[in-house]
Amino acid sequence: MTPRTILQVIPELQTGGAERTTVDIARALVSAGHRAIVASAGGRLEAELLAVGGEHIALPLATKSPLGLWRNSRALARLIRHEGVDLVHARSRAPAWSALWAARARKVPFVTTYHGIYNQKSALKAFYNSVMARGDAVIANSHYTAELIASRHPLARGRISVIHRGSDLAALDPAGIPQARKTALAERWGLAPGERVILNLARLTAWKGQRVLIDALAELAARGTPETEGWVAILAGDAQGREDYLRDLEQRIEAAGLSGRIRLVGHCDDVGAALALASVSVVASVEAEAFGRAAVEAQAAGVPIVATDLGAAPETVLAPPEVAAEARTGWRVRPGDASALAEAMGSMLALSPDERSRLVARAKAHVAASFTVEAMCTATLAIYSRLLAQRA
Structure with missing residues (x-):
């Protein structure tokens, strides 16, 4: 593809699958000789974007007000004209409206990625x-x-392409995580030598299922079986201002008598080190995940995973009845079922070294075949190339 200027728009560059994908695509564009611009309100990942050679334009793209959307469309149209943008890629609804109007005004191709399962309870x-x-x-x-x-937008059928969210599998290989990073994180989390970590990497919000997970951990603790003892649970995620929910979780932990054994540690910047410390990874969501990056990354890191059986989970975590028990790459359980979640966590903690090794090998092969960042970037850039060729 001839060197091009690609503009991605997203509300902020904080944390999450859409934000991470934005930076990954920017890196791939720059590596391929293109110019990668991201417009957003900024955030944690802005420094990483600049480090990979991308450019950032600060705009208040998180706004949802009609006046704000219109103003942003004008700003994006100017940006497209001044910077010679060849294609616009939107990754969230509010900035997508502004980007759509700007792209149509400047007659450049417009791409969207459906990153989430958006609430749709009214015609509006x-x-x-x-x-x-x-x-x-x-x-x-x-x-x-x-x-x-x-199903929601039948007119889009001929324009839909599936590109699975890709992860940097090499960066998640525990063998490549320096001991210093693991030690620093273990100290920050207050882990004692030999403790087995049950890890939940998810922002603190009700639909991510932390309440169910705490109830399941209480059931697991009550069993007191030798093979499932010696664990501490780490719930790593930012409350993002949901202080009432955070207090509710703290009270739930205290009521279960598990203060100190279940730890709310805030946002984790080092996912590789976190997974390298983990014995079990849990995705406890009670609403459907559009993809479920946490499940893929746990498998890539060689950590047994249990995920609720919703959304894309059957694509990311192979388990009966879709595959035979000996072909499973993890566990899937009914959403909201604390007892089933406790049972699955107990099964993973009780795996023999040989059983764990075989499970990990299957899981790594599964994600390597389907969920690499390289495959995601190649497929996305191919879509850009096709659309630009059609406009030539």
Whole structure:
């Protein structure tokens, strides 16, 4: 592809799958000789974007007010004109409306990625969500998401492509994580030598299921069986201002008599080190995940995973009945079922070294075949190339 200037728009560059994907695509664009611009309100990942050669334009793209959307569309149209932008890629609904109007005004291709399962309980919300299906190409991050888009927005069917969220598998290999990083994180979390870590990497919000997880951990602790003892649970995630929810979790932990054994540690910047310290990883969501990056990254890091059986989980975590028990790469359980979650965590803690080794090998092969950042970037840049060739 001839060197191009690609603009990605996203509300902020804080933390999450959409934000991480934005930086990954910017890195791939720069590596391929293109110019990568990201417009957002900024955040934690802005420094990383600049480090990989991307450029950042600060705009208040998190706003949802009609006046704010219109002002942002004008700003984006100016940006497209002044910077010679060849294609615009939107990753969230509010900035997508601004980007759509700007791209149409400047006559450049417009791409969207459907990163989430958006609430759609009214005609007005359906219209608001529909911007994510208005791209010249519409990227779904899983087959589950693609089916959802097609059912909600039938006119988009011919423009939907499935590109699974890709992870940097090499960066998650525990053998490549320096001991100093693991030691520093273990000290920060107050881990004692020999403690087995049950890890939940998710922002603190009710739909991520931390309440269910705490109830399941209470059941697990009550069993007191030797093979499932010696654990501490780390709930690593930012409350993002949800102080009432944070206090509720703290009270729930105290009521279960597990203060100190279940730890709310805040945001974790070093996912590789966190997974290298983990014995078990848990995705406890009670609402559907459009993709479920945490489940993929746990498998890539060689950590047994249990995830709730919602959304794209059957794509990311192979388990009965879709596959035989000996082909499983993890466990899936009913959402909201604390007893089933406790049972799965107990099964993982009780794995023999040989059983764990075989499970880990299957899981690593599964994610390497389907969920690499390289495959995601190659497929995305191919869509850019196709659309730009059509406009030539």
